[in-house]
Amino acid sequence: MRRETKEAPAVWTSAQWLEYFRANADRPLDCPWHLGSGASPEELALIVGSLRSWQLGETSDGAHLFETARRYADSEGDPEFVEVARLFIAEEQGHGEALGRFLDLAGVPRAQRDFSDTLFRAARHCLPGLEVWTTPVLMAEVHAMVYYNAIRKATGSLVLRRICERLLRDEVAHIRFQCERLAILHRRRPHWLRALTMGGHHVLFLAVTLGIWAGHRKALRAGGYDFGHFWRSAWDRMKHAWRALSPDAYQWEDARESVEAYGEPIGSV
Numbered sequence: 001m002r003r004e005t006k007e008a009p010a011v012w013t014s015a016q017w018l019e020y021f022r023a024n025a026d027r028p029l030d031c032p033w034h035l036g037s038g039a040s041p042e043e044l045a046l047i048v049g050s051l052r053s054w055q056l057g058e059t060s061d062g063a064h065l066f067e068t069a070r071r072y073a074d075s076e077g078d079p080e081f082v083e084v085a086r087l088f089i090a091e092e093q094g095h096g097e098a099l100g101r102f103l104d105l106a107g108v109p110r111a112q113r114d115f116s117d118t119l120f121r122a123a124r125h126c127l128p129g130l131e132v133w134t135t136p137v138l139m140a141e142v143h144a145m146v147y148y149n150a151i152r153k154a155t156g157s158l159v160l161r162r163i164c165e166r167l168l169r170d171e172v173a174h175i176r177f178q179c180e181r182l183a184i185l186h187r188r189r190p191h192w193l194r195a196l197t198m199g200g201h202h203v204l205f206l207a208v209t210l211g212i213w214a215g216h217r218k219a220l221r222a223g224g225y226d227f228g229h230f231w232r233s234a235w236d237r238m239k240h241a242w243r244a245l246s247p248d249a250y251q252w253e254d255a256r257e258s259v260e261a262y263g264e265p266i267g268s269v
């Protein structure tokens with residue numbers, strides 16, 4: 001029987017990510033702002049506290065990431081990555097601004113401080129390095145896929161639904177971006193250290209998932225997610241991300257070069 005083999009993809013280069021982020025920045029958010037918030041007081045009562053906190057989270061601490069990205073780019077000899085990071089930060093800040101504009105329309109003040117956001121930022125400042133920055137961001141983005149889907153279902157506001165649809169689309173690419181970065185960072189680790197890292201990921205994701213349910217369950221329930229549905233959706237998405245951040249999911253330029261130079265290893269299929 002003939003076995004179909006699908007070739008693993010290569011991670012995108014910084015030049016490819018630059019092209020993607022530039023093209024995406026040229027697609028403005030098409031939102032009917034003139035309609036006003038369009039959200040009823042009843043639905044706002046269920047979602048607005050939670051939305052204020054996500055809005056703050058989306059306004060990322062750009063200066064810190066930018067510095068981390070610059071150091072990473074120097075160490076990897078990949079100067080274009082600095083510009084990629086700048087465009088990524090700008091996109092996240094655009095998410096924060098869109099949600100902030102919705103809150104303004106609804107007459108709700110934007111949050112200036114939030115306990116979970118402060119904790120999240122403090123952890124990243126205390127432990128510098130791109131992996132420490134990327135890992136919790138990836139987990140937050142995986143949860144964002146569940147969360148914005150819930151908010152989209154919980155609201156009759158055309159403005160907020162349009163914002164959620166755009167954010168959901170952007171976050172798919174962000175998750176891929178973070179997974180590729182982690183695959184690069186994990187790639188030269190021995191298997192035992194990779195397994196230990198994945199153990200740490202599971203513990204962290206468990207804590208983040210429980211924390212998000214505790215802080216946002218009212219809004220999630222309004223969007224049709226009881227605890228079981230939320231739990232399964234979050235873990236299914238994270239398992240998908242774990243597969244996508246495995247270095248084994250990609251083919252690598254230097255591995256291909258060595259095969260071309262020395263031929264296929266003996267016993268390879």
Ligand SMILES: [Fe+2]
Pocket residue numbers: 058092095167171
């Ligand atoms: Fe975002």
Ligand SMILES: [Fe+2]
Pocket residue numbers: 092141170171174
């Ligand atoms: Fe994101």
